[in-house]
Amino acid sequence: MGLNKCVKNAEEAIHDIQDGATIMLGGFGLCGIPENSITALVAKGVKNLTCISNNAGVDDFGIGLMLQTKQVKKMISSYVGENAEFERQLLSGELEVELIPQGTLATRCLMAGYGIPFFPTPAGVGTEVADGKDTVVRNGKTYLIEDAFDAEFAIVKAWKGDTYGNLIFKDTARNFNAPMAMAGKTTIAEVEHLVNIGELNPNEIHVPGIYVHRIFEGSNYEKRIEQLTVRN
Amino acid sequence: MGLNKCVKNAEEAIHDIQDGATIMLGGFGLCGIPENSITALVAKGVKNLTCISNNAGVDDFGIGLMLQTKQVKKMISSYVGENAEFERQLLSGELEVELIPQGTLATRCLMAGYGIPFFPTPAGVGTEVADGKDTVVRNGKTYLIEDAFDAEFAIVKAWKGDTYGNLIFKDTARNFNAPMAMAGKTTIAEVEHLVNIGELNPNEIHVPGIYVHRIFEGSNYEKRIEQLTVRN
């Protein structure tokens, strides 16, 4: 039926992502990244991707896996440390990087999901981020005009989801997953727990299924911790 | 302590709202309106208010009560039917009304809460709503430039809230309450159930307490139904 967004697995979910595609990938650091979909993208071997993601993973996990296989042409991120292969490709000119402020990144996603093609933000005024951008002054404060993203695919990871694509995230794994889920022309959600409609409380849904086109229950989540810190 | 936003009741919550103030009032129709605060505003007798609210209540309930007492100078709304006294004051020139599209109204609240001073929307292009407004064309589509609201007070009604001001709404009573809660310079929340911190699931909070300045548990909610419709 038309409202059932379920696909079998990550491979089926990403089947039509082609070389040269622009993809949003949710997560902050390694928290809440779409692990299964990244594995499937590596297996598919799709190339020349433009990836919009707050970070670029680490050498052997997350988007780092797609860097190892040289599938990424361009990263649009706010912070890309912790990744030696990334650095190598950047310095060698193999990889293009566009660094943008984190709030601008998140808001460019949100605005795409809200059908607002551009918005003013004070972030980056007077910096190299402002190069080539329109500015506007309101009440004595200067703002840059930033565009909503226009991405073919958004791939996000949620905690729970139902067959209609309604999503609930857990804790700080919500991060970019929620605004990116709203921003994709085609949004793919992988979830830890896929449930039937009626099993989620309609008051607790973070992203309504109208924004989600494909959903599947992922498997073998590693959920790697980047900086394990515990109390003394 | 500084994070405890609790006040005793509606009277205390609205104590500093003065004649001529601009107030946002949550709710859609009579659904989710801040009943206790409206009663307190009527009792206080504060005048010449500019009220930003999707609707204007009915003759004997909601903002209609403040119209009966002639406390409202101007309404900024998307729809103001179902109110004879409203119509009388409008036609007699006692009341000023600014009608704006519902999505524009909601988004002007949201943008205030997100610190984005203006935004483009296609709603109202080619209509009298566009009079005097800047327009911009993106990808062949025309947009009006609309400003975020700048309201001194937002008064909202939630289902549950904790002493830090974290809010959870119920069903369609979320409506304008959530974006308005984010938009007030001072936000007052009345709730059906005020609980201690730790009693709300941090994943289920719709509006974080950082946006809320005063909270109290209301009493004697009538929760009037405007159009009672039942199945045959």
Next chain:
Amino acid sequence: MGLNKNQIAQRIAKELQDGFYVNLGIGIPTLVANYIPHGIEVVLQSENGLLGMGPFPIAGHEDADLINAGKQTITTLPGSAFFDSAMSFGMIRAGKVHLTVLGAMEVAENGDIANWKVPGKMVKGMGGAMDLVASAKNIIVAMQHTDKAGNSKLLPACHLPITGLHCVKKVVTDLGVFEITKDGFLCTEHAPDVTIEEIKAKTAGKLTIAADCKIMEVA
């Protein structure tokens, strides 16, 4: 004779496709929900903050916190989701709603619509109509072909204050089905017992009758 309101709604329901998210306006559009074809699933969006609008509640089970955009008490369905008004119009503006059905006072041959204001009468407001018509990809108008005085509501240009420009894709009236084309109204179906001559007489805007114009199938 032409169609009654339920028959207009029934005809519009045929435009629904499996998996559609649909926003139904107040009046005849609301009736479309009663005629969703068997074998397809659609989700009704209520712009006050609900996806998955269900039927009216059983008497005694109504909830003041659960209403539709017409302020009627309603219910949810399995798979429903609540959200605030900003997100509601966000998804509308972003084109996520596949079909919007609404009433109108006038539709122009270029797709302009007027449905919110009559000069000289108390203005109640546009509600969400301007957002919907400015954003929706697919807008169908449900209305009577003529006003009470018998004047055509399908016009060369709107006389009343505009709600939105170039937005209506199709009009279903008591007399027939009219697509908006660059050549004006294209009549693709006519009501049983309604003649092409009557449609021509009652349509003030530029009208073309499709070569394969057929009789509407309604119960």
Next chain:
Amino acid sequence: MGLNKNQIAQRIAKELQDGFYVNLGIGIPTLVANYIPHGIEVVLQSENGLLGMGPFPIAGHEDADLINAGKQTITTLPGSAFFDSAMSFGMIRAGKVHLTVLGAMEVAENGDIANWKVPGKMVKGMGGAMDLVASAKNIIVAMQHTDKAGNSKLLPACHLPITGLHCVKKVVTDLGVFEITKDGFLCTEHAPDVTIEEIKAKTAGKLTIAADCKIMEVA
């Protein structure tokens, strides 16, 4: 000798007021959380989506889904709330965060800050720093007064690529406390064992010593 990092954090903690929502950057700013004065309550905002950041978890209780902006495992506290990155920067941009503390490579006498990029070195990105400095009403910089080569980091103008303009309100270094005024850096406190002469020698930007400049009280 000057202050150590913990002492810098301890001094900044005195700027906290009861009821403040506070964003602490990575490095010395994070340490401020260890010195919240008794008798006041503050909420720590982590820009990856949490209000009410608690201490690190007890070993074995860490949760990969619960981290701070430095990607460290953390905990929540009673009254915590989660939200997405768009709302997080929404509340920052709307000025709801009372105090932002962050590190810097350079601060200019007009309040400009540079803390994200060193030409010739691998650029990791600005993260949320540009949003924070452009939006916060009250920004305190925590940093060493000089770089490893002994060059002043309090400058007439930033040499490094700018993070934000005219935004820093106060700088706390190992040598003292410096308010940004229209006349440049105003030294209001100096570290124990640090002379005014040393501060003058190590401050390249325009410097004024407050008439009532006092010795910093740190443990």
